[in-house]
Amino acid sequence: MGSPLEIFRELFPFNHPVVRQKPAAATRSLLETIARLAPLDAAATLTSRGIPSIAEESDLQIRFTLLEGLRQAAEHILPTLEEQVMQAALPLPGEVTNAAIHADNLLKALAAAYADIARKICKNLLKAELSTLHHQSILRAINALTRRQFLACRAYTAPSETSWQMLHGLYLMACDPGARALNGETAPIEHEYLGALLFAYMEPGKLPRTELEAIHTCTHQLAAYAAVGEASPEIQNKATESSFLVRPGEGNPGYSLTRLPVGTPLAGSLIIDCSQVMAALDRNLSRQPGKAVQPDLDASPSLLQNLRLVIAGKSARRFNRTKFRPRADLIGGLSAVINFVNGNTCSRRAHDGIGRHESRAFFTSEWSLVDEGPDGFRVRYIKGEKSIIGVGELVALQPRESSKIHICLVRRIASSSARLELGLQLLSPQVSVVDVTSGRNASTRGVFLHSLPAFGKFSGLIVPPGKFMSGQKITFNSLGRTLHRQIGKCIEANQGLEFVALDSLPD
Numbered sequence: 001m002g003s004p005l006e007i008f009r010e011l012f013p014f015n016h017p018v019v020r021q022k023p024a025a026a027t028r029s030l031l032e033t034i035a036r037l038a039p040l041d042a043a044a045t046l047t048s049r050g051i052p053s054i055a056e057e058s059d060l061q062i063r064f065t066l067l068e069g070l071r072q073a074a075e076h077i078l079p080t081l082e083e084q085v086m087q088a089a090l091p092l093p094g095e096v097t098n099a100a101i102h103a104d105n106l107l108k109a110l111a112a113a114y115a116d117i118a119r120k121i122c123k124n125l126l127k128a129e130l131s132t133l134h135h136q137s138i139l140r141a142i143n144a145l146t147r148r149q150f151l152a153c154r155a156y157t158a159p160s161e162t163s164w165q166m167l168h169g170l171y172l173m174a175c176d177p178g179a180r181a182l183n184g185e186t187a188p189i190e191h192e193y194l195g196a197l198l199f200a201y202m203e204p205g206k207l208p209r210t211e212l213e214a215i216h217t218c219t220h221q222l223a224a225y226a227a228v229g230e231a232s233p234e235i236q237n238k239a240t241e242s243s244f245l246v247r248p249g250e251g252n253p254g255y256s257l258t259r260l261p262v263g264t265p266l267a268g269s270l271i272i273d274c275s276q277v278m279a280a281l282d283r284n285l286s287r288q289p290g291k292a293v294q295p296d297l298d299a300s301p302s303l304l305q306n307l308r309l310v311i312a313g314k315s316a317r318r319f320n321r322t323k324f325r326p327r328a329d330l331i332g333g334l335s336a337v338i339n340f341v342n343g344n345t346c347s348r349r350a351h352d353g354i355g356r357h358e359s360r361a362f363f364t365s366e367w368s369l370v371d372e373g374p375d376g377f378r379v380r381y382i383k384g385e386k387s388i389i390g391v392g393e394l395v396a397l398q399p400r401e402s403s404k405i406h407i408c409l410v411r412r413i414a415s416s417s418a419r420l421e422l423g424l425q426l427l428s429p430q431v432s433v434v435d436v437t438s439g440r441n442a443s444t445r446g447v448f449l450h451s452l453p454a455f456g457k458f459s460g461l462i463v464p465p466g467k468f469m470s471g472q473k474i475t476f477n478s479l480g481r482t483l484h485r486q487i488g489k490c491i492e493a494n495q496g497l498e499f500v501a502l503d504s505l506p507d
Contacts, residue, residue, distance in 0.1 A: 022056070023053055023054055023056050023057040023062075023063075023066060024057075024062065024066060026053045027050065027053060027054060027066045030045065030046075030049060030050050030053070031050075031070070033045070034046060034073060034077075035073075039077045039080040039081055039099075040098070040099055040102055042073075042077045043074070043077050043078070043081060043102040043103060043105070044102055044105075046070060046074060046077075046106055046109075047102070047105045047106045047109045050070050051067075051070065051109045051110065051113050054067055054070065054113065055113060055116070060117050060120060060121065060130065060133060061130075063117060064114075064117055064133055064136065064137060067110070067113055067117075068140075070110075071110060071140070074106055074110065077106075078103055078107070078147075081099045081102065081103040082103060082151055082154060084096050084100075085099065085100045085103070085154045085155050086154045086209060087388075088155075088388075089388045089389075090155075090381075090388070090389055090413065090415055090420055091381060091415065091420045092155055092415070100151065100155055103151055104148055104151060104152070107144045107145075107147055107148035107151065108144075108148060108163075110141075110144040111141045111142075111144035111145045111148065114137045114138070114144065115137070115138070115141040115166065115170060117133070117137040118134055118137040118141065118170070118173060118174075119173075121133065121134045121137070122134070122173065132185065134174075135185035135186060135189060136185075138170050138173060138174045139188055139189050139192065141166075141170050142167060142170050142189060142192045142196075143192060145163050145166060145167050145170075145196075146167070146195070146196045146199075148163060149163055149196065149199075149200075150199075150212075153199075153204035153205070153212060154209065154212065155415050156204075156205055156413035156414060156415035156420075157414075157415045157416055158205070158414065160251070161250075161251020161252065162251060163251075164250070164251045164252055164253060165248070165249065165250070165251050167193065167196060168246065168248035170189075171189065171190065171193040174186050174189045174190075175189060175190050175193075175228075177228045177229055177270065191224060192223075194223035194226045194228065194272070195219055195220040195223035196253070197226075197244070197246070197253050197254065197272055198219035198222055198223055198226060198311075199215065199216055199219040199220075200253035201244065201254075201256075201274075201310055201311060202219060202306075202307055203310060203412075205391075205412050205413055205414050206391055206411055206412045206413075206423070208390045208391040208392040208393075208494055209390045209391070210390065210392075210494060211299075211303060211391075211494075214298065214299045214303065215299070215303065215307070217298065217299075218297050218298075218299050218303075218304070218307065219307075221295040221297060222277045222281070222295065222297075224295070225277045225279070225280045225295075226273065226274050226276070226277050227272075227276070228270055228271070229270070229271045229273065230269075230270065230271070231245060231266035231267075231268075231269035231270060231271045232266060241257070241312055242274040242275050242277070242278045242311050242312055242313065243256075243257045243271055243272060243273050243274060243275070244256055244257065244271070244272040244274070245260055245264075245266070245269055245270070245271060245272075246269060246271075247268070247269050248268070248269075248270065249268070254270075254272060257271075257313070258312075258313035259313065274311045277311055278308060278311055278312065280295055280297075281304055281307060281311070282308070284296075284297045284299075284304055285301060285305065285308070302492065302493075326369050326399055326400060327366060327367070327368060327369070327382070327399070327400045328366075328368075328369050328379065328397050328399045328400060329364045329365070329366060329367075329384075329398045329400070330364065330365050330366075330379065330384075330395055330396070330398075330422075331362050331363070331395060331396045331398075332389045332393055332394075332395045333393065333394065333395075333496065334394050334447070334462065334463075334464065335362075336362035336363070336396075337362075337394050337395065337396045337407065337447065338433050338445055338446070338447060339362050340362050340396050341396060341405065341407075341431065341432075341433050341447065342433040363384070363385035364385065365382075365383065365384025366381075366382040366383050367379040367380060367381055367382055367397075368380045368382055369399065370421070375425060375426050375453070375454050376408065376411070376423065376424050376425045376426050377397065377406070377408065377423075377424045377426070378421060378422070378423055378424070379397070379421065379422050379424060380419055380420070380421045381419065381422075389413070389422070390410065390413070391410050391411060391412065391413055392409060392410065392494040392496070392497075393409070393496060394407070394408075394447070394462060394496070394497055395407075395408050395409075395410060395422075395424065396408075397424065405431075406424075406426055407426075407427050407428060407431045407447060407449070408425055408426050408427060409424070409425045409427060409492070410422055410423070410424060411423045411424065411425045425454065426454075427449055427452065427454070427460070428449035428450055428451055428452055428453075428460070429450075429451065429453070430449075430450040430451065431449055431450065432447075432448045432450070432478045433445065433446075433447060433448070434446060434447075434448045434461075434476040434477065434478055435476060436461065436463065436467075436468075436474050436475070436476045437474065437475050437476065438468065438472055438474045438475070444463055444467045444468075445463075446461050446462055446464075446467075447461070447462040447463075448460075448476065448478055449461065449462065450478075455491060455501070456501070458488065458501050458502060458503065458504075459485070459501075459502045460499060460500065460501055460502060461474075461485075461487075461499075461500050461502055462497050462498070462499045462500075463497070463498055463500075464496075464497065464498070465494070465495065465496070465497060465498045466498070467498065468487045468498075468500070470488065470489065470490065470500075471487060472487045473485070473486050473487075473505065474486070484505040484506065485502040485504065486502070486503040486504075486505055487500050487502065487503075488501035488503040489501050
């Protein structure tokens with residue numbers, strides 16, 4: 001039986017300072033401890049001890065304040081772990097996978113902790129009294145979720161279905177596009193939500209890692225130009241392009257209306273109208289040098305054009321694929337591909353073995369050819385040397401028991417704990433390694449693509465970046481002939497290569 005003083009305290013709503021100080025004191029002690037830990041250990045400690053301790057705090061305002069202190073500590077940890085994932089070869093090595101898991105768990109726990117505050121405010125009918133706290137908690141939860149999804153994209157892993165379901169639920173908890181106008185508290189929430197959707201519509205698995213940050217920044221800027229409305233047959237008929245359907249109960253960012261079957265039920269769904277996003281992209285693509293536009297997107301024209309195609313719903317596959325499952329060797333990187341094509345393209349048949357160079361300036365890995373189309377392949381990693389392969393990388397693919405090689409660009413990467421898959425675009429049916437000269441400049445070794453069926457009626461050249469300029473005349477030998485060409489338009493460029501069209505000149 002308690003003392004009279006304890007009984008007296010229980011009868012009246014007096015504060016219990018000793019009890020209330022426990023989570024705060026534990027959090028302060030924990031933050032002092034993790035300051036001395038390595039990022040991986042610090043992330044694990046915050047997830048397993050810090051956030052559960054704060055959840056014991058019954059006062060929601062105090063809990064939010066404690067979470068803010070923990071979130072600021074996490075800001076000193078997460079960038080290191082995220083950068084490890086960004087720079088690692090694929091499939092991710094074990095230690096990097098461990099770092100990604102710890103970072104993901106921390107972001108997941110932060111999102112859940114902030115979301116729990118928002119739900120408790122709604123459940124206890126305190127939304128009017130704690131409106132600011134309610135919206136701040138939702139915004140913090142959405143920020144953690146979108147950062148978690150971006151971490152998955154760094155490893156070419158699809159964000160989880162539950163993260164999308166939670167993101168949709170948090171948005172609808174704060175915003176009702178059919179009833180209430182946005183205000184200073186709800187507008188930032190809708191902006192973050194739309195930014196996450198636009199980034200997902202860009203299909204990050206088809207982007208080079210080096211462009212992820214630029215696209216993420218662009219889509220966040222463009223989110224201000226997207227609009228959300230309740231789905232209805234009238235809206236669907238009006239917005240056939242540059243619009244997307246979101247079903248909040250499903251674990252995905254939605255579908256383009258251009259790919260939606262007729263008669264699809266729309267009840268309870270949202271329409272994301274991106275017509276003004278398209279207009280903003282067009283302003284950037286057509287602006288004159290030195291002229292300011294809004295928004296001012298810091299991205300290359302080719303990247304913005306790709307974004308425009310995706311938002312317009314015009315990135316559908318052009319061919320059906322035929323499934324088969326032989327094995328193939330894959331070599332990644334321009335320099336390695338040049339060395340491979342230049343005398344190492346024999347098959348693994350015994351009588352071809354003598355044709356291989358013993359000292360090779362490249363590494364091979366073994367892949368399963370999952371399926372094939374007229375313009376490319378989908379391949380799945382089996383074993384072999386790991387390399388940092390990104391979207392936009394040049395690769396050579398040689399099926400087993402064949403001397404035929406395919407020169408491709410990596411267009412899509414999908415990574416999970418169980419497997420790594422690449423989507424490859426076939427560039428040309430015939431290629432040669434050539435030494436390219438221009439005037440008195442030293443020769444540059446590159447890959448000559450005799451024809452480019454997917455791009456037009458011209459040939460192409462892939463060389464290291466910055467070697468030639470548009471309009472420059474070049475000379476090289478191919479198949480016993482001296483060819484004279486002029487550098488045409490740049491088809492694609494990144495940190496590892498420059499892919500240009502070649503205009504014909506008299507030979």
